[in-house]
Amino acid sequence: MPEVRVALAGVGNCASALAQGLQYYANCGEEECLGLRNPVLGKLRPRDIEIVAAFDVDGRKVGKDLSEAIFAEPNNVPKLADVPISNVLVHKGPLLDGVGEYTKNVVIVSDHPEANVALALKECDAEILLNLLPSGAAKASQWYAEQALVAGCAFVNVTPNFIASDAVWDQRFAMAELPLAGDDLIDQVGATTLHKTLLQLLSTNGVRIKETYQLDVGGGTESLDTLGRTKDVKRTVKTKSVEAALPYEAAVVAGSTDYVDFLQNRRDSYFWIKGVHFGNVPMQIDMKLSTVDAPNAGSVLFDVIRAMKVALERKMKGAVVPVCAYAFKHPPQLLSLEVAERIFADFIEEA
Numbered sequence: 001m002p003e004v005r006v007a008l009a010g011v012g013n014c015a016s017a018l019a020q021g022l023q024y025y026a027n028c029g030e031e032e033c034l035g036l037r038n039p040v041l042g043k044l045r046p047r048d049i050e051i052v053a054a055f056d057v058d059g060r061k062v063g064k065d066l067s068e069a070i071f072a073e074p075n076n077v078p079k080l081a082d083v084p085i086s087n088v089l090v091h092k093g094p095l096l097d098g099v100g101e102y103t104k105n106v107v108i109v110s111d112h113p114e115a116n117v118a119l120a121l122k123e124c125d126a127e128i129l130l131n132l133l134p135s136g137a138a139k140a141s142q143w144y145a146e147q148a149l150v151a152g153c154a155f156v157n158v159t160p161n162f163i164a165s166d167a168v169w170d171q172r173f174a175m176a177e178l179p180l181a182g183d184d185l186i187d188q189v190g191a192t193t194l195h196k197t198l199l200q201l202l203s204t205n206g207v208r209i210k211e212t213y214q215l216d217v218g219g220g221t222e223s224l225d226t227l228g229r230t231k232d233v234k235r236t237v238k239t240k241s242v243e244a245a246l247p248y249e250a251a252v253v254a255g256s257t258d259y260v261d262f263l264q265n266r267r268d269s270y271f272w273i274k275g276v277h278f279g280n281v282p283m284q285i286d287m288k289l290s291t292v293d294a295p296n297a298g299s300v301l302f303d304v305i306r307a308m309k310v311a312l313e314r315k316m317k318g319a320v321v322p323v324c325a326y327a328f329k330h331p332p333q334l335l336s337l338e339v340a341e342r343i344f345a346d347f348i349e350e351a
């Protein structure tokens with residue numbers, strides 16, 4: 001019997017990297033776990049996680065075994081591992097606002113009948129529902145949070161929609177005695193974290209930052225959806241998070257800019273920092289980080305899933321602050337990187 005039973009809302013690039021990663025790290029423990037931050041967390045290894053249900057709307061994924069659906073277009077994450085037949089067939093969920101103006105020609109909506117999502121979650125004993133919908137799917141994200149409540153599942157909101165950081169949803173999960181985590185996952189090699197760390201290092205060393213921006217371009221469907229629907233909200237979330245790294249006011253902009261199809265699932269992040277140091281002498285940093293988007297979420301998702309299992313075992317209710325602060329850009333309480341790291345370490349050390 002697997003230890004952690006997870007369901008996926010959305011079988012896009014992120015879900016593909018997660019499912020492939022579970023195979024890639026299946027022997028983690030006996031073999032080296034290169035690329036993972038926590039090979040063991042809460043006494044759990046990656047192989048203790050099992051995907052027991054999945055929901056999507058795209059006809060190339062719905063009705064297919066998960067092992068096939070994760071490689072279907074428009075997913076373009078690179079292949080990390082062979083995934084054997086899982087016997088998990090992708091259910092059709094309701095579309096709601098799942099596609100936007102820019103993605104309506106990229107996603108082919110299935111004509112399969114819609115599943116009863118809450119019932120499907122109950123039938124497979126799912127413990128945690130991961131919300132991996134496009135960032136513009138605000139209504140659909142809330143709808144899946146509602147299904148988690150009905151089915152008695154913990155809910156993890158990987159998208160930038162405000163659920164864990166919304167007091168009403170926090171209260172509703174608390175009333176239902178279920179844990180909740182979100183919003184907007186922090187990547188393993190996160191441009192926001194790198195930006196904040198650089199700014200902190202410079203200001204600790206007495207550099208006065210005058211202006212800084214961090215902008216990125218990507219080629220996954222998510223970058224296309226961001227361009228059409230969530231550019232502004234992402235810019236607000238990232239800029240607030242980066243501003244919090246500086247002990248004084250400076251001109252700060254952080255966000256995404258555009259979709260470049262030939263990048264596939266790659267993401268190029270550009271950093272500009274301008275300030276002054278000793279004697280009011282100017283300094284500047286002009287830097288580029290290149291990553292592949294979906295695998296960049298894998299290690300953090302492994303940590304979040306296992307930490308939420310710990311939260312379930314401890315019968316925690318509502319937003320789990322150490323998990324939200326450690327793994328999400330827009331948690332209910334924005335804490336410094338050091339405090340977030342420390343409270344998460346304390347949280348898992350007790351497990």
Ligand SMILES: NC(=O)c1ccc[n+]([C@@H]2O[C@H](COP(=O)([O-])OP(=O)(O)OC[C@H]3O[C@@H](n4cnc5c(N)ncnc54)[C@H](O)[C@@H]3O)[C@@H](O)[C@H]2O)c1
Nearest residue numbers: 010011012013014056093095098134135159221222293297
């Ligand atoms: N590194 C990362 O990949 C990362 C980091 C932080 C946050 N996120 C967030 O994770 C989410 C998923 O990212 P992705 O790259 O996998 O996106 P994606 O566009 O590749 O996948 C989204 C999937 O959701 C499906 N979908 C759309 N509407 C649906 C509905 N109503 N019901 C069920 N399925 C539906 C789509 O068909 C698609 O398969 C995004 O919100 C993104 O912002 C990702």
